[in-house]
Amino acid sequence: MALSMHKESNKQMDSSKYVRYTPEQVDALERVYTECPKPSSLRRQQLIRECPILCNIEPKQIKVWFQNRRCREKQRKEASRLQTVNRKLSAMNKLLMEENDRLQKQVSHLVYENGYMHQQLQHVSTATTDTSCDSVVMSGQHQQQNPTPQHQQRDANNPAGLLAIAEETLAEFLSKATGTAVDWVQMIGMKPGPDSIGIIAVSRNCSGVAARACGLVSLEPTKVAEILKDRPSWFRDCRCHDVLSVIPTGNGGTIELIYMQTYAPTTLASARDFWTVRYTTTLEDGSLVICERSLTSSTGGPTGPPSSCFVRAEMLPSGYLIRPCEGGGSIIHIVDHIDMDVWSVPEILRPLYESSKILAQKMTIASLRHIRQIAQESSGEIQYGSGRQPAVLRTFSQRLCRGFNDAVNGFVDDGWSIMGSDGVDDVTIAINSSPGKFLGSHYNTLSVLPTIDGVLCAKASMLLQNVPPALLVRFLREHRSEWADYGVDAYSAASLKASPYAIPCARPVGFPSSQVILPLAHTVEHEESLEVVRLEGHAFSPEDIALSRDMYLLQLCSGLDENAVGACAQLVFAPIDETFADDAPLLPSGFRVIPLDPKSDSPTATRTLDLASTLEVGPGGARPSGEADISYNLRSVLTIAFQFTFENHFRDDVAAMARQYVRSVVGSVQRVAMAIAPSRLSSQMGPKSLPGSPEALTLAQWICRGYRIHTGGELPRVNSQASDGILKQLWHHSDAIMCCSVKTNVSPVFTFANQAGLDMLETTLVALQDIMLDKILDEVGRKILLSEFSKIMQQGFGYLPAGTCVSSMGRPVSYEQAIAWKVLNDDDSSHCLAFMFINWSFV
The missing domain is CATH 3.30.530.20 (START domain)
Structure with missing residues (x-):
């Protein structure tokens, strides 16, 4: 009896382990799998209740079916992927074999040419009286190479x-x-x-x-x-x-x-x-x-x-x-x-x-x-989350590039004409009196646009040296507030709306604003990206209430890979509404930087084009020895073009604003170029010349004297008694030493830094004065400095714990400790505040 019950139990176990499903049951399960590949326990029990043909199957068996089904789907996808990779590898192998055959043919051709030339040279040496041999050899070689x-x-x-x-x-x-x-x-x-x-x-x-x-x-x-x-x-x-x-x-x-x-x-x-x-x-x-x-x-x-x-x-x-x-x-x-x-x-x-x-x-x-x-x-390998079709996004990129190219070239058959200059030819002003044609044929009625009598373009080109195009464009993209004027942005954005906010002239100082970059699409290798930039508005006085609203730009950025040889770096943008249509009018502006191949045969032919030459030349304009490196011939041409709409009665005002604005942008780019060039090429430059003016010697003495008075010890690794020796050791000190002004109601601005300080801030002595102390400290560092500031001013010095700051290029820099002390002049009054960042490094 017990043996009979054991056999019956094994039979039931086998029947529960191996289940043969009918076609109707499989169809029912497949329908559920399409909707939900991984149903929960409650969903499986509900399935058994709602589907009578599955009533004789246990929930555990249905769970196993779904597990097997997911496994089969995963195996199918993996097999398909491997087949695709195999086809790619087979095709690439065929391509490489053909390329190898072509190279072998090229080698054979070169060997034949070498033998031919050797034979002709021997013939020339044995028959020197035949003066036509050289021409025969050269003409025969030319005919073979360039048929x-x-x-x-x-x-x-x-x-x-x-x-x-x-x-x-x-x-x-x-x-x-x-x-x-x-x-x-x-x-x-x-x-x-x-x-x-x-x-x-x-x-x-x-x-x-x-x-x-x-x-x-x-x-x-x-x-x-x-x-x-x-x-x-x-x-x-x-x-x-x-x-x-x-x-x-x-x-x-x-x-x-x-x-x-x-x-x-x-x-x-x-x-x-x-x-x-x-x-x-x-x-x-x-x-x-x-x-x-x-x-x-x-x-x-x-x-x-x-x-x-x-x-x-x-x-x-x-x-x-x-x-x-x-x-x-x-x-x-x-x-x-x-x-x-x-x-x-x-x-x-x-x-x-x-x-x-x-x-x-x-x-x-x-x-x-x-x-x-x-x-x-x-x-379907690429999915965009913006809800727009890929073809529409590609069209946006094409329209931005085309609009920028039209502005740079200013063709007469597009309606462009050159406006008279103000006596200086650094900026060209072109006017297009056919805005409907320029913005697009479907805007000829201008029913969706405000009153526009024309489009004005201010453009300029300049030559740069020792400035990597990708690095420059990346800085312009990530630090818009360093070169852009918020009032001009507001004018550009409002000009395409029904109630434009007229700003006929640029403000003397750009308004502070922050930007948020929202990605739309990018190409397969990320060499080009399309994005929406939100410029966040701030509260202003009642007369500037229009500036407090957020503004939006459609922006195309390309060429940011520093390793791409011969690639053009470009930043093009156009104002848009928050919900811009697929056929929204675009008026692009922006920057383009194209590298120029260096001329190895004349490394100093373009010395006058060096924007950072005032920092790197020694006495008499001669560069230090060892600077004949090819990096000094890293040249590029920068093209800037900004477009604005105008009404006829405001045309001259808008032209003056555009000319002034482009000149200010050019000045900002020059400062950025000077900041970038030394930091990127410091490994090839060798030692830089010291700032050997009397003021620098005096400041070096004051820095060391202030440290000695307040801390009671000597500045580490600076122990020379000669004043010029102090300056030399301070300049080459391994820790970053810098001074900033301390004035009431004015943000501290850096006035001096040694070589390590310039490297940490990624700037130069000329551009140093544009950097404020609160801009390089992170939020934690600013709070600590604020809490310790009164102590520093009372006792003359203070220690700051390890932290992180930010260079002028936006790179994070960590340091183990920072020391701050008051720098005293000869009258023992406070001249400035000195900082020393110990054991700093880029994160």
């Missing part, structure tokens, strides 16, 4: 002639994309891999500038071709791209005649335009090719439109090779090869048009990043 096809005269109106040009363009493009027609050098920092943007290379020793990219995307070739053909969607410097004629070819391809205009990157140069033929066809292996080149007198073909305000540049054979990838997706080869006619720009700006790295960032890498961005958006 120039001889174009026969073609009929401009004959499609067969255009097809011949297109076929030659195709052959030359493929030789650059997959062959050895150009000597390619891989860009620094661009490493291939399944998650990288691709293989990026730039040209070396070729006519014009060229860049090449190979990469993988998850879009089909036809979709990739459609995106790449829409050049204005990804090429931010493209002003217009007009297809003037389309001619079908017998092989199923198309030939297009295209006129393109591009913006000038700065006010110091002219814009470019191109007249090209574009050929789209399919190769025998199924690859899709889009190649393009300029039509010139040497190539033949139709004559392009005349260009009065543009410099005609030449596009050498360039294009896109798009190959289908096994398992979906595409492998893309991109080649951009352009001759920008560098002789038409000032010599100092020629690096902008001679740099293959800048071309790679602006065109080659930009197109590949744009395709990857759309691919990830299409697959």
